[in-house]
Amino acid sequence: MSSLKHILITGGAGFIGSHLVRHFVTKYPQYQIINLDALTYAGNLESLADVDGRDNYTFIKGDIRDENLVRAVFAEHHITHVIHAAAESHVDRSILDPLSFVKTNVLGTVNLLQVAKARWQEDYSDHVFYQISTDEVFGALGDTGHFTEQTAYDPRSPYSASKASADHFVRAWCHTYGFPALVSNCSNNYGPYQFPEKLIPLMIRNIIAEKPLPVYGQGQNVRDWLYVLDHVTAIDVVFHKGKVGETYNIGGNHELRNLDLVHMLCDQMDNALGRTSGTSRNLITFVKDRAGHDFRYAIDASKIHREFGWSPSTSFAQGLQKTITWYLENQSWVDHVISGEYQTYYQAQYATR
Numbered sequence: 001m002s003s004l005k006h007i008l009i010t011g012g013a014g015f016i017g018s019h020l021v022r023h024f025v026t027k028y029p030q031y032q033i034i035n036l037d038a039l040t041y042a043g044n045l046e047s048l049a050d051v052d053g054r055d056n057y058t059f060i061k062g063d064i065r066d067e068n069l070v071r072a073v074f075a076e077h078h079i080t081h082v083i084h085a086a087a088e089s090h091v092d093r094s095i096l097d098p099l100s101f102v103k104t105n106v107l108g109t110v111n112l113l114q115v116a117k118a119r120w121q122e123d124y125s126d127h128v129f130y131q132i133s134t135d136e137v138f139g140a141l142g143d144t145g146h147f148t149e150q151t152a153y154d155p156r157s158p159y160s161a162s163k164a165s166a167d168h169f170v171r172a173w174c175h176t177y178g179f180p181a182l183v184s185n186c187s188n189n190y191g192p193y194q195f196p197e198k199l200i201p202l203m204i205r206n207i208i209a210e211k212p213l214p215v216y217g218q219g220q221n222v223r224d225w226l227y228v229l230d231h232v233t234a235i236d237v238v239f240h241k242g243k244v245g246e247t248y249n250i251g252g253n254h255e256l257r258n259l260d261l262v263h264m265l266c267d268q269m270d271n272a273l274g275r276t277s278g279t280s281r282n283l284i285t286f287v288k289d290r291a292g293h294d295f296r297y298a299i300d301a302s303k304i305h306r307e308f309g310w311s312p313s314t315s316f317a318q319g320l321q322k323t324i325t326w327y328l329e330n331q332s333w334v335d336h337v338i339s340g341e342y343q344t345y346y347q348a349q350y351a352t353r
């Protein structure tokens with residue numbers, strides 16, 4: 001790969017995207033990083049205040065579905081590479097409003113593919129389109145087993161169906177047009193700057209406010225947790241070393257039942273807030289289960305370890321402590337992102353459970 005890279009990162013104002021942008025802007029001053037983000041409820045430029053104004057960084061507010069805009073961005077910024085992270089990303093919202101997931105995750109991805117193909121078709125040798133995907137496309141596991149790169153897609157929520165569809169289009173571009181694409185499928189991320197609709201930041205916020213902690217069903221569902229900065233280093237490795245046409249699984253190798261995770265959060269938060277032990281556990285409220293709730297996700301990340309030596313460097317205990325500390329110290333970030341639309345969503349999602 002040449003060192004002259006003009007990298008379009010989509011969704012760079014979101015949770016994972018903001019860490020990705022910060023990592024690439026600061027680690028690779030020789031690359032130009034162009035962040036295209038529509039700034040939906042989930043996108044927030046406050047998450048990137050520290051890189052704003054850097055010479056190698058440009059932010060563009062815009063929608064990945066807007067063909068003219070995307071074409072202009074490719075032309076004006078001489079885009080050579082894409083890391084595509086923009087998406088509607090929350091399963092519960094996908095159950096309430098599936099069509100917006102089809103529009104952004106499927107149509108938005110195909111639009112990017114179309115424009116990239118048109119722009120790069122003279123020569124694909126120094127271009128890469130990297131699709132950031134999820135382990136949820138593989139469906140749900142029982143008590144045993146892991147998702148490998150060979151596991152057949154079996155999405156079961158509107159969110160995962162839209163991501164699976166997008167991944168299929170990316171691979172179709174590879175097979176049909178010889179398009180230079182990579183895909184990685186990652187397990188549940190957590191860490192600073194995650195929108196407080198997802199399990200960990202939602203629980204942290206409610207514990208601080210001493211509000212009920214809504215655990216779906218009996219809290220027995222299992223997720224495999226990865227600290228967000230470990231995902232970013234994995235993306236860096238796959239971006240630089242991955243073979244086009246290939247797919248890579250990324251995971252934390254740290255499975256937890258939701259209830260066990262919420263208990264850990266309660267205990268660490270009681271400690272951090274100087275509350276009597278057990279205070280926050282009393283806030284746990286079992287609520288109506290998520291429709292079609294996938295039981296268990298678990299990633300086999302041996303390929304990326306074997307081929308590139310990547311493995312997570314942050315233990316779950318360290319990552320959770322860092323995350324709690326960050327949310328306690330950055331409550332104004334939370335207050336800003338949850339104003340407006342989020343209140344309406346919270347009512348719709350939790351008021352009737």
Ligand code: NAD
Binds near residue numbers: 010014065133
């Ligand atoms: P997020 O919801 O925090 O951020 C998504 C970003 O995309 C936001 O900044 C939003 O403004 C932007 N966006 C949404 N629609 C857009 C559109 N039409 N045009 C331009 N920008 C738009 O999501 P996240 O958790 O950071 O996830 C990022 C990517 O990683 C997604 O593709 C997701 O499927 C994938 N992923 C997430 C996880 C996880 O645990 N969060 C795990 C594996 C994979």
Ligand code: TYD
Binds near residue numbers: 091258
């Ligand atoms: P979430 O963070 O939404 O991620 P995903 O559904 O993509 O895995 O949810 C993680 C787990 O936590 C999932 O099994 C659903 C559960 N959950 C709750 O029990 N209560 C909640 O309020 C939320 C948001 C999630």
